[in-house]
Amino acid sequence: MFSASANLTARRFASTRFFRSARAAASRGCRGVRLTAPRARLDVECRPESYSEELAEKIAIARSHFDDVCALPTQTETHESARTEFRMRAEFKVWHDGDRSYYAMSDSDRPKEPVEIADFPMASKKIRELMPALLREVTKTETLRRKLFQANFLTTTTGDAVVSLLYHRQLDDNWEREAEAMRARLGIDIIGRARKQKKVLAKDFVTEKVVVDGREFSYKQLEGSFTQPNAGIAAQMLEWARSVATNDSPDGEGSVDVSTRDLLELYCGNGHFTIALAPLFRKCLATEISKSSVAAAQVNMAANGVDNLVIARLSAEELSDALNGGREYTRLKDINLASYDLSTILVDPPRAGMGDEVSTFCAQFERIIYISCNPETLARDCRVLSKTHDVKRFAVFDQFPYTPHLESGVLLKKR
Numbered sequence: 134m135f136s137a138s139a140n141l142t143a144r145r146f147a148s149t150r151f152f153r154s155a156r157a158a159a160s161r162g163c164r165g166v167r168l169t170a171p172r173a174r175l176d177v178e179c180r181p182e183s184y185s186e187e188l189a190e191k192i193a194i195a196r197s198h199f200d201d202v203c204a205l206p207t208q209t210e211t212h213e214s215a216r217t218e219f220r221m222r223a224e225f226k227v228w229h230d231g232d233r234s235y236y237a238m239s240d241s242d243r244p245k246e247p248v249e250i251a252d253f254p255m256a257s258k259k260i261r262e263l264m265p266a267l268l269r270e271v272t273k274t275e276t277l278r279r280k281l282f283q284a285n286f287l288t289t290t291t292g293d294a295v296v297s298l299l300y301h302r303q304l305d306d307n308w309e310r311e312a313e314a315m316r317a318r319l320g321i322d323i324i325g326r327a328r329k330q331k332k333v334l335a336k337d338f339v340t341e342k343v344v345v346d347g348r349e350f351s352y353k354q355l356e357g358s359f360t361q362p363n364a365g366i367a368a369q370m371l372e373w374a375r376s377v378a379t380n381d382s383p384d385g386e387g388s389v390d391v392s393t394r395d396l397l398e399l400y401c402g403n404g405h406f407t408i409a410l411a412p413l414f415r416k417c418l419a420t421e422i423s424k425s426s427v428a429a430a431q432v433n434m435a436a437n438g439v440d441n442l443v444i445a446r447l448s449a450e451e452l453s454d455a456l457n458g459g460r461e462y463t464r465l466k467d468i469n470l471a472s473y474d475l476s477t478i479l480v481d482p483p484r485a486g487m488g489d490e491v492s493t494f495c496a497q498f499e500r501i502i503y504i505s506c507n508p509e510t511l512a513r514d515c516r517v518l519s520k521t522h523d524v525k526r527f528a529v530f531d532q533f534p535y536t537p538h539l540e541s542g543v544l545l546k547k548r
C-alpha cells in the first residue's frame with residue numbers, strides 16, 4: 134500500500150523523462166522496470182546515458198516536497214554515484230527450470246513471472262564476478278542446488294564477500310561439507326539459511342574500509358543488518374556529515390567549534406556516522422534499536438580507536454523520553470546523562486522518518502543533522518523542526534541510481 138502522497142510522487146514521476154525511459158524499456162521487453170510508485174529491487178536496467186537527467190528530476194521532486202514547508206538553501210549540494218558497479222549488496226531469487234538454474238528478480242505486478250538476471254551492472258565488481266561462479270558451483274551438485282530459492286550477496290570495496298543461500302529445506306551435514314568446499318574454492322564466506330537454521334561458514338560479516346577526509350575508517354558490516362548499499366556514496370555522506378558538523382555553509386563560512394561540545398546520534402546502526410564524527414566532538418552518545426547493530430557498533434568503535442563514544446541499545450522514542458526526564462531505563466543505568474553537553478544531534482531514521490514526538494525532541498538541539506532516504510518524511514519532520522530552526526544546508530546523495538529513490542541530508546540551525 135502506498136500513501137496518497139506517495140501516489141502523488143508516482144504521478145509526478147509519470148510525466149518525467151525517467152518514466153518515459155522506463156516505459157520505453159518496458160516496451161522493448163525489458164521487464165522489471167518500475168512504472169508505478171517506488172518499489173525496491175526491481176530496477177534492473179542501468180542507463181548511464183540518462184543518469185544526469187534522471188538525477189536532476191529526482192532533485193527537483195525532492196525539493197518540491199518542501200515547497201509549503203520551509204525555505205531550502207538555493208544550492209543543492211549534489212553527490213553523484215558511480216554509474217555502474219555501485220551496489221555493495223544485492224538479493225536475487227534463484228529459479229530452477231529443469232536442469233537449469235538462474236538468478237531472477239520478481240515484479241510484484243506479476244510475481245509468478247521471474248525476470249531473469251544474467252548480469253547486474255549496478256552490482257559491485259565482486260558481486261558480478263561471483264554471480265556466475267556461484268551458480269556454476271551450486272548447479273554442480275543437488276546437495277547445494279535442491280530447494281535453493283534465494284542468494285543474497287554482501288561485498289566491500291576491499292573484495293570481502295559473504296553470500297547467504299536460502300533454502301526451503303533443512304540443511305544437513307552433507308550440505309555443510311559441500312558448502313564448505315565451495316566456500317574454499319570461491320574464497321568467500323557462506324551462510325546457509327533454512328527454517329530455524331543458520332549455518333555460518335566461516336563468518337557472517339564483511340569488513341569495509343572507508344577513507345574520509347584522509348583518514349581510513351574500518352566498519353564491520355553484518356549480513357542481515359542495515360548497511361549502506363552504495364560504498365562511494367557512503368564515503369561522501371560521511372564527509373558531508375563531518376563538514377556540516379562544523380560549517381553552516383559549503384564554502385566554510387559560518388564555521389563553529391564543536392570540540393568542547395557533545396554529539397547525540399539516534400538510529401546509529403553499526404556506528405557508521407558516529408565513528409567518523411566522534412573525533413570532532415568532546416564526547417558522543419549514540420543509540421540504536423537493533424541488538425546486533427549495537428554489537429557491531431561496539432566492535433567498530435574499538436577497531437577505530439574511538440574512546441569518547443558510548444553506544445546504548447534504545448529506541449529513539451525511549452532515548453527522547455529519558456533525556457526529557459521521563460522514566461528510568463535499565464540500559465542507561467551506567468550512563469551519566471547529566472555529564473553530556475549535547476549541542477548537535479544526528480539522525481538517520483528508516484523511511485518512515487522520525488514522526489512528531491522524536492522531531493519535537495530534536496528541536497531542543499542547536500544543530501540538527503538529518504540524513505534521510507525519503508524526502509517526503511524528511512519534509513514532514515521539517516515542518517516541526519522549522520518552527521525553531523532554519524535549513525542551512527541541503528544535500529542529495531544518489532544512493533540508488535536509476536530508481537526514483539534519493540537520499541538527502543539537511544543541516545538545521547536553531548534561530
Ligand SMILES: C[S@@+](CC[C@H](N)C(=O)[O-])C[C@H]1O[C@@H](n2cnc3c(N)ncnc32)[C@H](O)[C@@H]1O
Nearest residue numbers: 359400401402405421422423448449481482483
Ligand atoms: C537508515 S538506517 C541507518 C543506520 C546508520 N545510520 C548507518 O548509516 O548505517 C536506520 C536504523 O534505525 C534503526 N531503527 C529503526 N527504528 C528505530 C527506532 N524506533 N529507534 C532507534 N533505531 C531505530 C534501524 O535498526 C537501522 O539501523
